[in-house]
Amino acid sequence: xxxxxxxxxxxxxxxxxxxxxxxxxxxxxxxxxxxxxxxxxxxxxxxxxxxxxxxxxxxxxxxxxxxxxxxxxxxxxxxxxxxxxxxxxxxxxxxxxxxxxxxxxxxxxxxxxxxxxxxxxxxxxxxxxxxxxxxxxxxxxxxxxxxxxxxxxxxxxxxxxxxxxxxxxxxxxxxxxxxxxxxxxxxxxxxxxxxxxxxxxxxxxxxxxxxxxxxxxxxxxxxxxxxxxxxxxxxxxxxxxxxxxxxxxxxxxxxxxxxxxxxxxxxxxxxxxxxxxxxxxxxxxxxxxxxx
Amino acid sequence: xxxxxxxxxxxxxxxxxxxxxxxxxxxxxxxxxxxxxxxxxxxxxxxxxxxxxxxxxxxxxxxxxxxxxxxxxxxxxxxxxxxxxxxxxxxxxxxxxxxxxxxxxxxxxxxxxxxxxxxxxxxxxxxxxxxxxxxxxxxxxxxxxxxxxxxxxxxxxxxxxxxxxxxxxxxxxxxxxxxxxxxxxxxxxxxxxxxxxxxxxxxxxxxxxxxxxxxxxxxxxxxxxxxxxxxxxxxxxxxxxxxxxxxxxxxxxxxxxxxxxxxxxxxxxxxxxxxxxxxxxxxxxxxxxxxxxxxxxxxxxxxxxxxxxxxxxxxxxxxxxxxxxxxxxxxxxxxxxxxxxxxxxxxxxxxxxxxxxxxxxxxxxxxxxxxxxxxxxxxxxxxxxx
Numbered sequence: 001x002x003x004x005x006x007x008x009x010x011x012x013x014x015x016x017x018x019x020x021x022x023x024x025x026x027x028x029x030x031x032x033x034x035x036x037x038x039x040x041x042x043x044x045x046x047x048x049x050x051x052x053x054x055x056x057x058x059x060x061x062x063x064x065x066x067x068x069x070x071x072x073x074x075x076x077x078x079x080x081x082x083x084x085x086x087x088x089x090x091x092x093x094x095x096x097x098x099x100x101x102x103x104x105x106x107x108x109x110x111x112x113x114x115x116x117x118x119x120x121x122x123x124x125x126x127x128x129x130x131x132x133x134x135x136x137x138x139x140x141x142x143x144x145x146x147x148x149x150x151x152x153x154x155x156x157x158x159x160x161x162x163x164x165x166x167x168x169x170x171x172x173x174x175x176x177x178x179x180x181x182x183x184x185x186x187x188x189x190x191x192x193x194x195x196x197x198x199x200x201x202x203x204x205x206x207x208x209x210x211x212x213x214x215x216x217x218x219x220x221x222x223x224x225x226x227x228x229x230x231x232x233x234x235x236x237x238x239x240x241x242x243x244x245x246x247x248x249x250x251x252x253x254x255x256x257x258x259x260x261x262x263x264x265x266x267x268x269x270x271x272x273x274x275x276x277x278x279x280x281x282x283x284x285x286x287x288x289x290x291x292x
Numbered sequence: 293x294x295x296x297x298x299x300x301x302x303x304x305x306x307x308x309x310x311x312x313x314x315x316x317x318x319x320x321x322x323x324x325x326x327x328x329x330x331x332x333x334x335x336x337x338x339x340x341x342x343x344x345x346x347x348x349x350x351x352x353x354x355x356x357x358x359x360x361x362x363x364x365x366x367x368x369x370x371x372x373x374x375x376x377x378x379x380x381x382x383x384x385x386x387x388x389x390x391x392x393x394x395x396x397x398x399x400x401x402x403x404x405x406x407x408x409x410x411x412x413x414x415x416x417x418x419x420x421x422x423x424x425x426x427x428x429x430x431x432x433x434x435x436x437x438x439x440x441x442x443x444x445x446x447x448x449x450x451x452x453x454x455x456x457x458x459x460x461x462x463x464x465x466x467x468x469x470x471x472x473x474x475x476x477x478x479x480x481x482x483x484x485x486x487x488x489x490x491x492x493x494x495x496x497x498x499x500x501x502x503x504x505x506x507x508x509x510x511x512x513x514x515x516x517x518x519x520x521x522x523x524x525x526x527x528x529x530x531x532x533x534x535x536x537x538x539x540x541x542x543x544x545x546x547x548x549x550x551x552x553x554x555x556x557x558x559x560x561x562x563x564x565x566x567x568x569x570x571x572x573x574x575x576x577x578x579x580x581x582x583x584x585x586x587x588x589x590x591x592x593x594x595x596x597x598x599x600x601x602x603x604x605x606x607x608x609x610x611x612x613x614x615x616x617x618x619x620x621x622x623x624x625x626x627x628x629x630x631x632x633x634x635x636x637x638x639x640x641x642x643x644x645x646x647x648x649x650x651x652x653x654x655x656x657x658x659x660x661x662x663x664x665x666x667x668x669x670x671x672x673x674x675x676x677x678x
Contacts, residue, residue, distance in 0.1 A: 020574075024604050028636055074496060098570045100497035101395050102464050105427070108400050124603070142603040142634035157546020159601045163662070166601075166632055183545065185397035185469075212546055217398050237549040240556040241565070245532050248545025248567030251397065278553060280663055 002117065002197050003090045004126070005177060008134050009067035013058065013089075015040045015080050018049055022071035025095075025140050026052065029069070032137040037065065058083050067091040069125065069138055074099040077121055081107035085114035092188070093138050094120035104186035111188050117197075118188025124158040124180040127165075131203070141165065141178050149174015150205035151286060152198050154191055156212050157183050160237060164210050164279040171283045173290065176203045183212075185251035191217050192224035199228055206231040206289050208282055209273070211264060213238030214252040218264040222271030231289045234273040235282045236261040293493045295509045296337040298378040300489035302505065307462045309455075310485045314380030317361060331382035332357065336364045336375055339512050341490075344412060351382060372515065376508050383485060385477035387448075390414040391456060392472040393425075393463050401426045402460055404436060406452070408443040410475035427464060433457045448478060455484050467497035496570065520583055527579035528572025536563035538669060539584040539625070541577075541598040543568065551599060551662055558670040560595075563587050577613045581621075588625040595669045596623055599630040599662055602637035611646050618653040626656040626672055628665045 017026045017039035027050060030036055038053050038061060045056030055061065068089045072080040074096045084092045092111055099107070099121035111118035119125060125139015131148035140158075145166040153168065153175050155161030161180040168175060181187055181194060189197075191209060198204045209232060211218050218236065225232045239261040241247050243254045254260050265275045274289075276282035295303070301311040317334075334357055336348035343349045347367055352360045361377050368375055390410035396403040401424045409417040423439045425432055436453035444452060455476070463471045472490040479485060493506070503510070514522065524531030538555050540562045542548040552562040564587055566580050581598070588596050600610060610631070618627075629650060650658050657668050 028604055031636075075499075097568075098496040100467055100500070101397075101469055101494045102467055102497070105395070105400055109426075109428075112400075140603050142636065144634040144636070145603070145632075155546070157544065157549075159542075159544025159548075160546025160550055162601045162603055163547055163550065163632055185395065186400060187397075190398055210546070212549060215397055220398055237546055237553055239553045240561070241549055241552065242532070242534055246530075247532065247549055247565055248530060252545055252549075277557070279550065 001200050004067065004136060004138070005128065005201055005203065008128070008136050009065075009091065009138075010035055011063065011065040012036045012067040012069065012138070013038050013040060013061065013065045014052075015068060015070040016072045016076075017041060017052065018044060018054070019071060023049060025071070028140070028142075029137050032143050033135065034137050037061075058087055065089055067093070067138055069093045069095065071095050074103075074121070078103040078107045081118060082110045085110040085116050088114055089116055091138065092116050092118045093123060093125045094118060094182075094188070095123060095125065095139060096120070097122040097183075099184065101184070101186055104184060108186060108188050119179070120182040120184075120187060122158075122184045122187075123182040124161065126177060126179045128177045129175055139180070141180060145169060146178055147174040150176055150203065150290065152176045152201070152204045152207045153178045153210070154194050154207060155180050155210040156191075156217075157210070157237070160210050160212070160279070164208070167279055168208070168283055168286070171287065173283055173286050176201065176205075183252070185215050190220060192220040195221060195224050195228055195232070199230070204230060206233065206286060208286060209234040209268075210279060210282075211236045212252050213241050213247065213254050213261050213264075214259050216258065219258075219267050222267040222273065225268065225271040225273045232273040233276060233282045233285045233289070234265070234268045235276045235279055236264045239277065293495055293498070293506065293509055293513055294339045295489075295491040295493060295506055296339060296376070296512060297335060297489055298337050298376065299506050299509050300491040301486065303466055303491070304462065304486055304489060307458070307465070309458065309462065310483065311489075312380040312383050312485060312487065314378050317357065317377040317379055333380050333382050334360050334364070335378045335380065336368060337378055337508060337512075338368065338372065338375055339509070352379075354379075374511060374515070383477060383479060383487065385475065385485075385487070386480055387478040388475035388487075389452065389478070390420060390474045391452065391459070391476045392420075392470070392474070393456070393459055394471075395469045396424060399424050402463065404439075404456055406440060406443075406456075414474060425460060427460060432460065448482070451482065451484055452476070466491075467494045467500060468492060469494050520586060524566070524579070524583050525569060527576060527583075528569055529576045529580060530567045530569045531583055532565040533587070534562055534564065536561035537592055537594045537673070539563045539587040539593055539596045540565065541580045541584045541596065542566055543580075543600055547599070547601055551597065551666070554662055554666045555597070555669070558666050560666070560670055560673060563593050575613075577610060578617055581614070581617045585621055585624055588623070593625060594673045595625050596627045597630075597665060597669060598627065599665065600632070602631060602633040604634065604636050606641070607631055607633040607638045608641040608646075611641075611650070615649055615653055618655075623654055626669075627654065628657045628659075628669055629655050630659050630662060630665050632660055
């Protein structure tokens, strides 16, 4: 069970919140009610950012926090994740893109060993739409694109996660949670782990997975679908991407047939998922599943 | 970035991994010690596999190296004029093996692959042994040895296991996502030598390493880009050109692929895919439009689709950029525009006025739903429609 679903974080800290992009996201989160208690900005301790106290170090906090959002640049992300893991922070969101792969391996390991859930690197974070018990925004998944509901959306691409949540909302399909897991080849937790963590969530009636070409995460997901007690709908973008060309994300490349959308969709179908060629078609399937 | 063999081997040598002695042609003079050798191997430094089958790896006498190189240049053709050549001492292995290490993103470790039959035989032999290694865990050599001892004599298995751990450290230190040695040769007396090397360096870590040490590899990667793709990289974004009929301007990998799929589902095809690039400026809209309009001027391209999702970036800025660009350079083909903007992105923005201004600037359609836009493009591109 995901801790941020069973109990909303009460104290959140933002690393490196003072850059232009980060400051805008921190302002959005605070406006959405995210309880950010401090920003960690080395050399800015004692100052404030729009009323948010800034500290030099996580060690300067007067009480533990249960979530951290990292706007730390790529070269510092591993260290920041290690600090958060050492502090046993339950949910860590690492926004930076272009974190070196070997750093990401160590970061994922540190978080995993501490029992933390790491989103990213290369993530827009997550949003739990407010269904009357308080929502949660950790990152940049706009709450305005979301609506409360019973479908957990798991996405590999940030822009596609945003676009799909918006299309779902427009189609009347609300979300239990919208999670951008991260677009890199190494991310804190893989899709099959997110799926397993949603199995016992009473608020999740179905899962929509939006993946992309490249890598092999969908094969582990396909194996996990069989044991998942709720419907899983899956779509993969990049059906018409050229082979051997990197399509943006590190790893979004069809280097072998197994990494193509067609092969992944076939594996997911074999595993028991309802597969769809596009998010639109996936939403149509969800409409059928969620009929009262 | 894929590394050519010579630069990969130089990297191995810096870490104490044994490689054959060699020189690059044509810049270097052949050392007397090499000239005295019985045999040499000339290898074209291209990134593609199957060099031996294509005649791009040949055993030569030093005196014949120039002639052999000319023959290889003919095979490569004029497009690869700048390819370098590696001339190495020939070695006589008593055994050729295959060893590879690759980052396994899903299992979050380094996958070790090994076959006791290396060289070209690896493709016809049994499936390689596979083992997941976790860097930092004690006893890695023992793990590898345990996996190999049914394939190799114990002493050799132990040597290969120790070599694998050395290579794992090289992989981390050099930010490689793939390190493949094929063949890994055992020489008379038991010494291990890497006779070939295939490596991929993580682009995200490029800043940690000396660019000069991989200059030839970078140049070869560069040759593979089209002029427009090269210009895009210089402007700070990624462009993938495709043989399509709709020039697509978007931001975000998943969104771009989603739009490409939608176009294909409607009988169209994307002529471009765009995404941000590492180290690029925060704003590249104008440069992206420039590239798309260049593509749209080509025969066969029938429309331009501009679509962006804006969670918090101000929509007004994006629209003003688009309008000022259109004032300077009218769209050469019908331009379809869409924004999925959150309220925070469109705060204080007069959407109705923007619609009028975009229409006046020649935008064929403005809509926030990608499918509606793609359907409109498909309708506009039907035979009989200009």
